[in-house]
Amino acid sequence: MDKNMTAAVLTSFGGPEALQVRDDVSIPNLQKGQVLVQVTAASVNNTDIWTREGAYGQPGQPNAKAGWRGQVDFPRVQGADIVGRICAVGDGVDQRRLGERVLVDPAIYDYSGDNAHPVGLLGSELDGGFAQYVAVEDVRAHNVTTSPLNDEQLACLPTAYGTAMGMLERAEIVKGDTIVVTGASGGVGFALVQLASIRGARVIGMTTSAKGDLVAEAGADVIVNRKESNLLTEMSIAAPSGLDAVADVVGGESFEWLLPLLKEGERWVIAGAVGGPVVTFDLRRLYLHNKQLIGSSMHTPLHFRKLIDEANAGRVLPRVAETFTLNDIHKAQQVFQGRRHVGKIVILPSEV
Amino acid sequence: MDKNMTAAVLTSFGGPEALQVRDDVSIPNLQKGQVLVQVTAASVNNTDIWTREGAYGQPGQPNAKAGWRGQVDFPRVQGADIVGRICAVGDGVDQRRLGERVLVDPAIYDYSGDNAHPVGLLGSELDGGFAQYVAVEDVRAHNVTTSPLNDEQLACLPTAYGTAMGMLERAEIVKGDTIVVTGASGGVGFALVQLASIRGARVIGMTTSAKGDLVAEAGADVIVNRKESNLLTEMSIAAPSGLDAVADVVGGESFEWLLPLLKEGERWVIAGAVGGPVVTFDLRRLYLHNKQLIGSSMHTPLHFRKLIDEANAGRVLPRVAETFTLNDIHKAQQVFQGRRHVGKIVILPSEV
Numbered sequence: 001m002d003k004n005m006t007a008a009v010l011t012s013f014g015g016p017e018a019l020q021v022r023d024d025v026s027i028p029n030l031q032k033g034q035v036l037v038q039v040t041a042a043s044v045n046n047t048d049i050w051t052r053e054g055a056y057g058q059p060g061q062p063n064a065k066a067g068w069r070g071q072v073d074f075p076r077v078q079g080a081d082i083v084g085r086i087c088a089v090g091d092g093v094d095q096r097r098l099g100e101r102v103l104v105d106p107a108i109y110d111y112s113g114d115n116a117h118p119v120g121l122l123g124s125e126l127d128g129g130f131a132q133y134v135a136v137e138d139v140r141a142h143n144v145t146t147s148p149l150n151d152e153q154l155a156c157l158p159t160a161y162g163t164a165m166g167m168l169e170r171a172e173i174v175k176g177d178t179i180v181v182t183g184a185s186g187g188v189g190f191a192l193v194q195l196a197s198i199r200g201a202r203v204i205g206m207t208t209s210a211k212g213d214l215v216a217e218a219g220a221d222v223i224v225n226r227k228e229s230n231l232l233t234e235m236s237i238a239a240p241s242g243l244d245a246v247a248d249v250v251g252g253e254s255f256e257w258l259l260p261l262l263k264e265g266e267r268w269v270i271a272g273a274v275g276g277p278v279v280t281f282d283l284r285r286l287y288l289h290n291k292q293l294i295g296s297s298m299h300t301p302l303h304f305r306k307l308i309d310e311a312n313a314g315r316v317l318p319r320v321a322e323t324f325t326l327n328d329i330h331k332a333q334q335v336f337q338g339r340r341h342v343g344k345i346v347i348l349p350s351e352v
Numbered sequence: 353m354d355k356n357m358t359a360a361v362l363t364s365f366g367g368p369e370a371l372q373v374r375d376d377v378s379i380p381n382l383q384k385g386q387v388l389v390q391v392t393a394a395s396v397n398n399t400d401i402w403t404r405e406g407a408y409g410q411p412g413q414p415n416a417k418a419g420w421r422g423q424v425d426f427p428r429v430q431g432a433d434i435v436g437r438i439c440a441v442g443d444g445v446d447q448r449r450l451g452e453r454v455l456v457d458p459a460i461y462d463y464s465g466d467n468a469h470p471v472g473l474l475g476s477e478l479d480g481g482f483a484q485y486v487a488v489e490d491v492r493a494h495n496v497t498t499s500p501l502n503d504e505q506l507a508c509l510p511t512a513y514g515t516a517m518g519m520l521e522r523a524e525i526v527k528g529d530t531i532v533v534t535g536a537s538g539g540v541g542f543a544l545v546q547l548a549s550i551r552g553a554r555v556i557g558m559t560t561s562a563k564g565d566l567v568a569e570a571g572a573d574v575i576v577n578r579k580e581s582n583l584l585t586e587m588s589i590a591a592p593s594g595l596d597a598v599a600d601v602v603g604g605e606s607f608e609w610l611l612p613l614l615k616e617g618e619r620w621v622i623a624g625a626v627g628g629p630v631v632t633f634d635l636r637r638l639y640l641h642n643k644q645l646i647g648s649s650m651h652t653p654l655h656f657r658k659l660i661d662e663a664n665a666g667r668v669l670p671r672v673a674e675t676f677t678l679n680d681i682h683k684a685q686q687v688f689q690g691r692r693h694v695g696k697i698v699i700l701p702s703e704v
Binding site: 056062110118119256257259260264265270271272281282283284285286287290291292293294295297 | 412462470631
């Protein structure tokens, strides 16, 4: 095996130029308990771009350059969503895992337990999967040999579907709930539509008219065009007796007009804020009606195992919008940020 | 019995002049299932003043004049917290209740069930207790004959302790939790300190230095002076491993500096915003750490029954700061708004 590999390395916070595709990156040495994964597919997420830009802000300084946990150690191989084959195992790992197709849990947890919190992420706090190879802890590499999904489809799951699963679990979305999904055509939004629909919720997807058909196909019962001039009226027609939940990845001004449509005591779960993270918020609109704003970041170990079960049973069908080679990662991120696609953009670092 | 009574009647949204003490108000006619309560004590709350001012705003119009549920029908007898004696019973009510000492549940619920939501309030959506008499539904008048507390003390309970109980229950505060109570000397804050301490939580009370001793006496383990120049440092010393919960009635800027001190996945429960209801809020500080913002308005029927149990067992000890006659209600509200007191201001409409 070569000693070097190709990888997309983040060298500092900055524009696309801060992310450099290099072919002289050392293949990681395996530590005890680790496996080396040859990466066949790795999908693109907002978090890659926000980490590159340092766009997470800090307490009291919304415009400070920071990764989602604060500092980032450069150089850092980016990429959270990793599918591949185990091509080497470290000490203490079962040799029979060699050759196994695996989906990697990208979350670094604060303790080992079903309900642990994610406090780090592959591609941000540890090197990730925009590379031909990545070394990860044995337990992090889940066996997906029996899944009917192909590698590209599986690579769509960890961040987008993991985040969506976390939101639905934390907000306890159940059959019969009427739920609005904002940004329903994006990675997390599309996953939310699919997973909420599988649970038997009545899903109202907010998206543009051009993407409405695909979102409906994913399971949305009603599509509301987010560019509609009178969104409040449209939404009131779509949910005449109010909303049981909002699953939000947009934030921004939707917060002000949509919150009053939640029924008494109901749930707004939020996992992102592409429409603007800093909002002006009238606390009375929340507390006078016993509403809850549930922050949701990624997933717990339990949520991730549920996702692996869905993948192995073939109950989820991620949509791959377009694939790119690792050398074309900048083009891939451009397409991603153009937001004309529905589903996920996937990088294919190596073939097996 | 006379046909008329003295009552404090709100005639419109406005200043103190909008609340008029009149002695020609008709004693309410009893409907089926109601009891007539001769009011011996009724405490003063922020909600009386905010309702008088119309200070609740509306969705998208934070400065619109409105009661907490929107419109208020004038004239309206104010006063949510009612203690008194049953002096007449309507059709269908057990005659043996005559003479019973009762504490009235001021919440109007959206359905009958243990976990119903409060969607109305005596003194706002129905006539309240700043009057010599009030007619209320039989089930609303809880028997407190056996409580060791006197009428003035019992009158402190419904809104302040009911709201505090609702907050602690909704945020699931348990033994060992480290919890900050903002505004710890106010009505709800003082009740929070007492009830959280009874549960075995470690309570950090934020108040001014002049009020610190009384708040500590109520059960706070640590007092943090809210006028301290470096509050963040003070709080970090008080809770070196972070906070399990914040029980907030202040809102305003505390929201920005205090939220980061909550541990991953923990709870901010809010029931008021005396420090400013409209805040600038960076949604990332919530969602990246799986934190929850739990709106809490008053109590459920189950929470109120728990409170009645505490009162009858004498496990709570409300602090009466000062009492006033009904004719002096404007003076009472002035003292209340001066915020130099600790505990509750109580009106004594009639003697029995």
